[in-house]
Amino acid sequence: MGLTSEDQIFERPGAGRDRDARPVSFQVEPGRYRHWQLAVGGPVATLAMDVDEHGGLQDGYELKMNSYDLGVDIELYDAVQRLRFEHPEVRTVVLTSAKDKIFCAGANIRMLAAAPHAWKVNFCKFTNETRGGIEDASANSGQAYLAALNGTASGGGYELALACEHIMLIDDRSSVVSLPELPLLGVLPGTGGLTRVVDKRHVRRDLADYFATRPEGLGGPKAAAWKLVDEVAPRPAWDQAVAARAAELGTRSGRPASAPGIALTPLDKRREDDQIRYRYVSAALDYRAGTATITIAGPDGDPPAGPAGILAEGAAFWTLALTRELDDLILDLRTNELELGTWVIKTAGAAARVLAYDRLLREHRDDWLANEIVLYLKRTLKRLDVTSRSLIALIEPGSCFAGSLLELALAADRTFMLSGAFEDIDPDAEPAAMTVGPMNLGPLPMGNGQTRLQTRFSGDDAALAAATEAAGRPLDAAAAEGLGLVTFAPDDIDWDDEVRIAVEERASFSPDALTGLEANYRFAGPETMETKIFGRLTAWQNWIFNRPNASGPDGALRRFGTGQRAHFDRKRV
């Protein structure tokens, strides 16, 4: 059987304004789920995978055996987010399957085989991020994920289980966990599987090696003895064992027993010509220059009073609203605007108000909702860190790079800050300022476990101390440059040229080399399991995805299911 060609299945918008294909949307809600059943009742929620075979995001493949594509993952991400914000009472999420004998067969192979390289990379990145979010819920939000594998979990299905705090496998002499990617497809279990097996679950590396070359997987007590799962239970005892474990996991949680959640109402997002607009976030797309200029507006007024005020505002609360908008924009641009290689980041508003919102969240970190908002902002900024676009921050008069919004500048590859004012716009304008705040000193760490300031001043403790000591004071360009908080601080006369040259130069370089450069420079200092997944594992997987042995016409990914063996170039590289 032949595969549908890439072009037929994966029409993506190209550069320019004429588009045939509809862009991928990341906005969904439980009422529109095609692939998941979400049941919430008290402290235990059940999220059951029930993939609609005919509900693929593209035509040309069928999502059999609970295999997934990006569309399935978008719903999963939505469910994970809503469980945190809309259901404070949920302490354990049981992740299971609504189908018999199969938990999840992993990413759909025909989809992967037909997908262009960039699609595969983006898809895996988003999948990784959602799994990181599941771990973040278990670790920081008191919402533990229990993988209840009521059937076989293979490939990405097992990798999804690996992101859960506890894995149970039904012991029925047929259900197994497996990582068959290498023997069957010639690629890696690339969404965290290899790293989590040895670095999270501490499976011995030689056993892990054997496991990952054994397409038939392992089940029963041996899977538990090798630490691939935490426990097994026979079918007659299954429901009771899962319920008991879910209850037990819930006892560790500090989430409120009875608090109302907030509704994640639909985003007000508009696309007009080459502008994308939300309430606080907007983006101007320039296809000729290859840029998206993203502007984030500060709060319209003072923050509400205390946790009750945050709860009352709900999804309209400034920090939450802008985080949701920024999250959606990052995913939209990443997936739908591949040729906009540089994102120029600006802010507009009053720094004092940003800091006031920050202060409110910091002071009430013990409130479940304030905590969730900070964690969500943290995850969204991490998304920026692993985005393969050059990030240039522009700090101009009227901007509000302070505290939480200063993180955007600290995440950027380069930062320009205007010295003085724009003489021909408003010569009397207050010069640009930036302010380091408490949000820059701990609550929003990168994937490497360090703050962006720590990473910036990696190995230079004096510079880090000086920047920390400056917290709370508005810093003009000279002060910020002196502290090493901006890259360049040109004045009005040089500003336009310097910025233009930087943006034009960036557009002239090899996009691939920029991706590699940024993936290395953004993560100075220590590595964690998370950065190993996004750096080491992902880079090797991307290399393999690009090689004829996997993706060529005779490669394993293309030949799978055809009855023909893959043809490999046997040179070891």
Add this chain to the structure above:
Amino acid sequence: MGLTSEDQIFERPGAGRDRDARPVSFQVEPGRYRHWQLAVGGPVATLAMDVDEHGGLQDGYELKMNSYDLGVDIELYDAVQRLRFEHPEVRTVVLTSAKDKIFCAGANIRMLAAAPHAWKVNFCKFTNETRGGIEDASANSGQAYLAALNGTASGGGYELALACEHIMLIDDRSSVVSLPELPLLGVLPGTGGLTRVVDKRHVRRDLADYFATRPEGLGGPKAAAWKLVDEVAPRPAWDQAVAARAAELGTRSGRPASAPGIALTPLDKRREDDQIRYRYVSAALDYRAGTATITIAGPDGDPPAGPAGILAEGAAFWTLALTRELDDLILDLRTNELELGTWVIKTAGAAARVLAYDRLLREHRDDWLANEIVLYLKRTLKRLDVTSRSLIALIEPGSCFAGSLLELALAADRTFMLSGAFEDIDPDAEPAAMTVGPMNLGPLPMGNGQTRLQTRFSGDDAALAAATEAAGRPLDAAAAEGLGLVTFAPDDIDWDDEVRIAVEERASFSPDALTGLEANYRFAGPETMETKIFGRLTAWQNWIFNRPNASGPDGALRRFGTGQRAHFDRKRV
């Protein structure tokens, strides 16, 4: 101008016995250097790069401006090794150029443009290893490297300087350091440059970003202010400043003031049909199965008495002899035998003697030569860790996997240990045993800073403690399996089938996917600058090397110097 095609320049031996191309040899000696001048006199040695334009390893390119290819690097590696063993009196190595106004222009671009992917990857790996060896000399051997950049150091030339403990740059208004790979070639500074700039020299990431996109580089006081170099000196003061710094670096060394070195005499290496034989190491190559079976023989007798005995034996001392042989074999097989994807590792000899040699070295670690031998074994085992071949260790009766040689089994992806004896060979043979020794508990760390035992039992302190506690006792298969020191322990009846299936399976898998799998599983636990270079940075570089934007006919690497601009697919991935 057109480039000579890959096939013309880079004929490598293929699989099978008929070969046209001569294999690359890694054996050289100062009298045969074409590209380096080594001057030793007292505590300061000078290693001056003076590349012979017409001395390229292949035809088809000229090594202008002190640009290098693998042949230049092989001589550098030899010099670094000899300085350590033959010149204990040398405390500072001044690495400089014998040419005017240029230190080194980096890897030769025409060579890179024409080289097949596997060649580029192997070349960069070896270059990285030599640079790691330079850092090891500075850190652990009291032999500091001083980069005296008497002219421009660009690309790999600057990366070579980055491996030195101290970098001086001549301040003459024209000499600069630069990383022009990204803007000029569409690839990364891929031999440690990106990682060392931010993780070793602690250049701020945004300045590092700017630097790596600026082909004209930076010189003078600004290069020092940005921490790209440690100091600059004007031409009139240059010689004196370098001499003063070299003397100062030497004062930190604990190397003996006047001790004789040992001669690294030529290896006795023979190739007969598909056998490679040295004194203690041999390899049987099987092109049909795609395997090399490597056997390492233990010592012939007891070790000599004390440091004087080691010195008297010199290059014939067992540990040093086998390390040199294994080092050469690894490089030979990696470079010349790309299709032998699995290395089967065996040992033969008396474990007690291996442990006696280990003990001698451990007890005299304060002796410069004993120290050098252990450090060399450490580096050679690290080479095995980053080798893109599947490693399978077989522990059979008559083997001597103990202490330093047990590291070979611990480095393997899988280990098989025979339970009992081979009934049809020698039913009365002493069953196979392995012994954990002090050499497994610290002196031979991997690149991640952990011992192979720590990495094996990453996150399982009890298992690590049990294996450590067993040190000194010969362990039979059941005991070794119980302690988690071997993967499988089949008996005589199952042995042949189990081993055969494992080897055949390995040969059937995608070579690329195996490389990715092993690169991830071998480095459980923490990451270091070194593992970041071999994991994160190298994986991204390999991906980029494989992409049309770099290596395609219109890619930047191919188009460089043709007057034509590269054509890039602008999609960011």
